[in-house]
Amino acid sequence: MPSWIERSWTRGILTTRYPRTPASEAETPATARAPVPPQGAPIPPSAVASCPVEAISPRGVDQGRCIRCARCLTQGLRLDGAAESAVSARSELLLPAGGGTTRPTAPLASLGRSLHLFLVDVGSCNACNLEVVALANPFYDSQRLGLFFTNSPRHADVLLVVGVPTEPMVEPLRRAYEAMPGPKAVVAIGACPISGGAFRGNPGLRGSIDELLPVDVYVPGCPPTPIQILDAILRLRGAGRREG
Amino acid sequence: MSGPAWTVTPAERYELSAEHALAYVPPDGAFALYNDYAQRRSVLVPTPSPVRPEDVVATWRDQLVGPPPRRLAPQETVEGYGTFTFPYGPVSMGVPESGRFDVITYGERILELGPLGGYKSRHVLNALAGATIEDAALRIERLAGNVSASHVAAFLAAAESARGESVPRSELWVRALAQELQRVYNHVHVLARIAEAASQNVGSAQSHALAEEILRLQGRAFGHRWLFGALLPGGPARHLDPPDRKALDRELQRCAREFDALWELFLDSRTFIDRIQSTCPVDRASAVHWGGVGPTLRACGVRWDDRLRVPGPPYNDLFLALPEERDGDALARLLVRVQEVRASFLLIEQMLDRWPPGPGSPEPASSPVLPGRGLGRVEAPSGDLVYDVSVANGKLASVSARTPSQANWPLFALGMRNAVFTDFHFALESFGLLFAETDR
Numbered sequence: 001m002p003s004w005i006e007r008s009w010t011r012g013i014l015t016t017r018y019p020r021t022p023a024s025e026a027e028t029p030a031t032a033r034a035p036v037p038p039q040g041a042p043i044p045p046s047a048v049a050s051c052p053v054e055a056i057s058p059r060g061v062d063q064g065r066c067i068r069c070a071r072c073l074t075q076g077l078r079l080d081g082a083a084e085s086a087v088s089a090r091s092e093l094l095l096p097a098g099g100g101t102t103r104p105t106a107p108l109a110s111l112g113r114s115l116h117l118f119l120v121d122v123g124s125c126n127a128c129n130l131e132v133v134a135l136a137n138p139f140y141d142s143q144r145l146g147l148f149f150t151n152s153p154r155h156a157d158v159l160l161v162v163g164v165p166t167e168p169m170v171e172p173l174r175r176a177y178e179a180m181p182g183p184k185a186v187v188a189i190g191a192c193p194i195s196g197g198a199f200r201g202n203p204g205l206r207g208s209i210d211e212l213l214p215v216d217v218y219v220p221g222c223p224p225t226p227i228q229i230l231d232a233i234l235r236l237r238g239a240g241r242r243e244g
Numbered sequence: 245m246s247g248p249a250w251t252v253t254p255a256e257r258y259e260l261s262a263e264h265a266l267a268y269v270p271p272d273g274a275f276a277l278y279n280d281y282a283q284r285r286s287v288l289v290p291t292p293s294p295v296r297p298e299d300v301v302a303t304w305r306d307q308l309v310g311p312p313p314r315r316l317a318p319q320e321t322v323e324g325y326g327t328f329t330f331p332y333g334p335v336s337m338g339v340p341e342s343g344r345f346d347v348i349t350y351g352e353r354i355l356e357l358g359p360l361g362g363y364k365s366r367h368v369l370n371a372l373a374g375a376t377i378e379d380a381a382l383r384i385e386r387l388a389g390n391v392s393a394s395h396v397a398a399f400l401a402a403a404e405s406a407r408g409e410s411v412p413r414s415e416l417w418v419r420a421l422a423q424e425l426q427r428v429y430n431h432v433h434v435l436a437r438i439a440e441a442a443s444q445n446v447g448s449a450q451s452h453a454l455a456e457e458i459l460r461l462q463g464r465a466f467g468h469r470w471l472f473g474a475l476l477p478g479g480p481a482r483h484l485d486p487p488d489r490k491a492l493d494r495e496l497q498r499c500a501r502e503f504d505a506l507w508e509l510f511l512d513s514r515t516f517i518d519r520i521q522s523t524c525p526v527d528r529a530s531a532v533h534w535g536g537v538g539p540t541l542r543a544c545g546v547r548w549d550d551r552l553r554v555p556g557p558p559y560n561d562l563f564l565a566l567p568e569e570r571d572g573d574a575l576a577r578l579l580v581r582v583q584e585v586r587a588s589f590l591l592i593e594q595m596l597d598r599w600p601p602g603p604g605s606p607e608p609a610s611s612p613v614l615p616g617r618g619l620g621r622v623e624a625p626s627g628d629l630v631y632d633v634s635v636a637n638g639k640l641a642s643v644s645a646r647t648p649s650q651a652n653w654p655l656f657a658l659g660m661r662n663a664v665f666t667d668f669h670f671a672l673e674s675f676g677l678l679f680a681e682t683d684r
C-alpha cells in the first residue's frame with residue numbers, strides 16, 4: 001500500500017531555489033511584470049486614455065495603481081521590468097516617462113533574521129490573501145527562510161496588509177498594529193492597500209493604507225506573485241541575510 | 245462591539261424561507277424565483293408589487309445592505325444559565341479572510357452561531373452604475389478573486405443578454421475552460437484547508453502544492469494566475485494554440501493522476517475521515533428550504549447543477565458526470581468536491597480535445613428578461629451564481645448578484661448548532677464560504 005512517505009519521495013523536491021537563483025519562468029506569469037513606458041519617447045495619449053484606473057499619466061506609470069489589466073499593451077506600453085518589484089517609498093512606484101526605473105535594490109535592514117508574519121485582510125478579493133498563504137506551500141516553503149505565519153499580532157514582527165482599507169477594518173487594523181511588539185514593519189501587498197486599486201473612489205473606503213499606518217515596503221501588483229511577496233519580506237532583513 | 249438587535253422567532257424563521265429571504269429580490273421589485281429546480285430555464289416573474297413576507301424580510305434585507313456588522317444568517321436568541329456570546333474575528337481567527345462569527349455558548353458546545361459580514365464591503369456592485377461593461381468586468385473579477393472566472397462569466401452572460409449581443413462560440417469555450425480550471429483549484433484548496441485543520445501535514449502540504457500547480461497552469465495559459473482580465477478582450481495574451489493545449493492537457497493529466505493518488509491516501513487515513521464524518525450535517529429538507537446551492541446541496545441528495553440545468557455551449561456537447569452524496573455532512577461535501585474535481589478534469593480533457601478551430605458561429609445570448617435587462621447564471625465552485633444586469637445607452641444601469649456564499653451561510657449556521665467548537669474550521673472550509681462574495 002502506498003504511503004505518505006513514499007509519495008513525498010516520488011514527488012521529489014518541489015521547492016524553488018529563490019532567492020539563491022532568480023525567479024523562474026513558471027514563477028513569473030506575464031502579469032507579474034509592470035507595464036513600462038516606451039524608451040526615450042513620450043507616453044502616447046491613447047495609453048493614458050486606455051487605463052481603467054488612471055495609473056498612466058503623461059508623467060509616467062504609477063505601479064501602485066496598476067491592476068495589470070494589460071489594456072495599455074496595445075497602446076505602446078509593454079509588460080516588462082524586473083519580476084521583483086518591492087520598494088520602500090510610495091514615490092518609487094512611479095515609472096517615469098521615457099524609460100528607466102528608480103527601483104532601489106538595497107535591503108532595508110530594519111529587522112533581524114527569523115520573522116513572524118501576521119496577515120490582515122482589510123477588504124481584499126482573496127487573491128492577495130491566498131498568494132500570501134501560498135508562501136507556506138512546498139513550492140515556496142517560507143519556513144526554510146525562517147519566515148513563520150502566526151495567528152496572533154502579539155507574536156508578529158511583520159504586518160502584511162492585503163485589500164483596500166474599508167471603514168470598519170480601520171480600527172481592527174490599528175489595534176492589530178498596536179498589539180505587535182517592536183521593532184515591527186508593515187508590508188502593503190497589492191494595488192488595493194497602496195492606492196485602492198480597482199476600487200479607488202468607492203464609498204466607504206480609505207484611499208490608501210498610508211493614511212493609517214507607516215508602511216515599510218510596498219509590493220505592487222494585482223495580486224503580486226508569491227515570489228514578489230517573498231522578496232518584499234526578505235528586504236526587511238539586513239544585507240547578507242536574504243538567504244536565511 | 246455588540247451585534248445588531250435582530251432576532252427571529254421560529255415562526256418567523258419559517259417565513260424567511262428559501263423563496264423569501266434567500267431568493268434574491270431585484271431592485272425594482274420584480275421577483276425572481278431562483279430556486280425552482282423543476283424549471284429548465286431561468287424564471288423571472290415580474291410582479292407589480294413585491295411579494296409580501298414583508299417586515300421580517302425587510303429587516304433581513306436591510307441587514308444585507310446596511311453597515312457592518314450585518315447578519316449573514318438568521319439567528320435565534322438563546323438564553324440560559326451561563327450562556328454568553330463570544331465574538332470571533334474579524335482578524336486573527338485562523339481564516340485568511342476578515343469577518344466575524346458570534347458564537348453563543350456556555351462552554352464547549354456551540355448553541356448558536358451567527359456569521360457576520362460587512363467588514364470587507366467595497367461597494368463594488370453599487371459603484372458600477374454608469375460604467376462600461378469592460379470596465380465593470382475588471383471590478384467584478386476582483387470581487388472574489390479565487391472564483392473570478394465564474395463571476396465574470398455570469399456577469400458577461402447577463403450583460404450580453406441585456407444587450408442582445410451574440411458571442412463567438414470560442415469565447416464560451418474559453419470561459420468554460422477557465423471556470424473548470426478554477427473549480428479544480430478551489431476544490432483542491434478546500435481539501436488542503438480541511439487537511440490543514442485536521443493536522444494532516446503531509447496531505448495538506450501536497451494538496452497545497454497541487455493547488456499551486458493549477459495556479460501556475462492558469463498563469464501559463466491565460467497570463468494571470470487568477471485569470472483576471474483573461475476572459476476579456478484586450479486582457480493578457482492567452483496561450484491556447486494547439487501546442488499550448490497539448491502541453492496543458494499533458495500537465496493536467498499528470499495533475500489528475502496526482503490528485504487521485506493523493507485522495508487515495510486521504511481515504512486510507514481513518515483519523516481524517518472520522519474527523520469530518522457527521523461534522524456539521526445539513527439535512528436535505530433544510531437545504532431545499534433555505535435554498536442551498538452547489539456541493540452543499542448535492543451532498544444532501546439533490547442533484548442540481550447549472551451546467552446541466554441550463555446547458556449552453558460547450559456543456560451541451562460534453563460529457564459531465566454529476567456526483568451526489570446523501571449524508572449532508574462535511575465528509576459528504578468533500579466527497580462531492582473530490583468527484584467534481586475528477587469530473588472537471590474530464591471536462592477539460594474533452595474541451596482541449598475538441599477545441600473549436602476558429603471563432604465559430606456567433607452564439608445568440610439568452611433572451612433578456614425585460615428590455616435592457618438580462619440574467620446570467622453559472623455554476624461557480626461553491627454553487628449557483630446569478631447576475632442581474634440592466635443596461636441603458638450602452639452603459640450599466642444596475643448590477644446585482646446572488647452569490648453561492650449568500651445562499652449557503654444560513655446552512656452553515658444551522659449545521660453548527662450543537663456542534664463543538666473544534667468542528668468550526670472543518671465545517672467552515674467544507675462549505676467553501678467566502679466573505680468577499682457577500683461583502684460586495
Ligand code: SF4
Nearest residue numbers: 051066067069070072
Ligand atoms: S495594465 Fe496597468 S497601467 Fe496598463 S491599462 Fe491596465 S491598469 Fe492601467
Ligand code: SF4
Nearest residue numbers: 125128190191192222
Ligand atoms: S490588489 Fe488585486 S488581487 Fe489584491 S486584493 Fe486588491 S483586487 Fe484583489
